Amino acid sequence: MDKLIKADKVYIEFIRDIKQRIQTAQIKASVAVNHGLIELYWDIDASIVVKQKQTAWGDGFLKQMSVDLQHDFLDMKGFSVTNLKYMRLWFSFWSIETIGQQVVDQLGQIPWGHNLVIISKIKDQQEALFYVQKTIENNWSRAVLTHQIEGKLFQRSGKAINNFEVMLPKPQSDLARETLKDPYMFDFLMLREKHGERELENALVDQVTRFLMELGAGFSFLGHQYKITVGDENFYPDMLFYHTRLHCYVVVELKAVKFKPEFAGKLNFYISAVDGILRTEGDNPTIGMLICKSKNKTIVEYALKNINKPIGVSEYGISRVLPDEYKSSLPSIEEIEAELEGVG
Numbered sequence: 001m002d003k004l005i006k007a008d009k010v011y012i013e014f015i016r017d018i019k020q021r022i023q024t025a026q027i028k029a030s031v032a033v034n035h036g037l038i039e040l041y042w043d044i045d046a047s048i049v050v051k052q053k054q055t056a057w058g059d060g061f062l063k064q065m066s067v068d069l070q071h072d073f074l075d076m077k078g079f080s081v082t083n084l085k086y087m088r089l090w091f092s093f094w095s096i097e098t099i100g101q102q103v104v105d106q107l108g109q110i111p112w113g114h115n116l117v118i119i120s121k122i123k124d125q126q127e128a129l130f131y132v133q134k135t136i137e138n139n140w141s142r143a144v145l146t147h148q149i150e151g152k153l154f155q156r157s158g159k160a161i162n163n164f165e166v167m168l169p170k171p172q173s174d175l176a177r178e179t180l181k182d183p184y185m186f187d188f189l190m191l192r193e194k195h196g197e198r199e200l201e202n203a204l205v206d207q208v209t210r211f212l213m214e215l216g217a218g219f220s221f222l223g224h225q226y227k228i229t230v231g232d233e234n235f236y237p238d239m240l241f242y243h244t245r246l247h248c249y250v251v252v253e254l255k256a257v258k259f260k261p262e263f264a265g266k267l268n269f270y271i272s273a274v275d276g277i278l279r280t281e282g283d284n285p286t287i288g289m290l291i292c293k294s295k296n297k298t299i300v301e302y303a304l305k306n307i308n309k310p311i312g313v314s315e316y317g318i319s320r321v322l323p324d325e326y327k328s329s330l331p332s333i334e335e336i337e338a339e340l341e342g343v344g
Helices: 002-008 009-054 060-072 081-093 098-109 114-121 125-138 142-150 172-179 197-206 207-217 260-279 297-305 333-341
Strands: 219-224 229-232 234-235 239-243 247-256 287-296 311-317
Touching: 009 060, 009 081, 009 098, 060 081, 081 229, 098 234, 098 333, 114 125, 114 142, 125 142, 125 172, 142 207, 142 260, 197 239, 197 247, 197 287, 207 219, 229 260, 234 260, 247 260, 260 311
Parallel strands: 247 287, 287 311
Antiparallel strands: 219 239, 229 234, 239 247
16 A cells, blocks of 8 residues: 555655655744844844943953853854854944844845855955845855855956946846856866867866856856757857846857957847747847957947847956967867868
């Protein structure tokens, strides 16, 4: 009988639903516990700061406080002298007079360890709040949060030159602008200094998980050299994505050279083709991303002036490069032609 129940489709769906409810409840409980802990720390911190202002107690007071708290609350961690000092530093950084209760509530949505990473690596409140919000939105682990801070995500977000404000309605224009970075950091790649577009593209496809992490949350990879037929001709945009938060297709063109105005025209055509062939009624207008090795801001701005599709232009950087004498993993045109001639 047990085997019959276990194989029953209705039971399978029933137990899946129950498991989902349990997991949801566990997550809610975990968030609630963390939020309560952060509120407790905030209250303790406020008391420490006030009491030290009212008395002549020095940091020796924290040592005695740590001993007393750990003696009476054996089952609770977090009352070491080091953590009490971190709590005081954290409270001082997020002064309630400047941030308000809403931000305190947000701090309670990320683990204490994440809070410590942020205040230990960042000095500016606005930048710190950016990482708090991004951690909540993307459910970053502490390692990913650290990577994003060290990669200067705050300084790079929303910095790409674009025409979104003119081409897209609000709030999509604002969301699209914040989605793009400048520059993109491809430090996870190992390429020659003088690499080509196809070499760059193949390397990114091979490391697509890390590429998606660099692009940011919401990008879903649909393919590279994605075939689109217009009339009786085939065209192949470098990469095609769908953005689940913008609800639109994103065409990405990669250029291993400095930006040229004709690049925008070609990308404009690809966006039109995707809008005409792939876009459905529920999709927002397709946007384009042109990622170049370098660019001149003025030339890009002029190139986008009369473009009728939403396009953003960014640079990319690679910190680890191979000497140019290293042979590319891709054959040259000459090598391909020689190979074909040999076959003939």
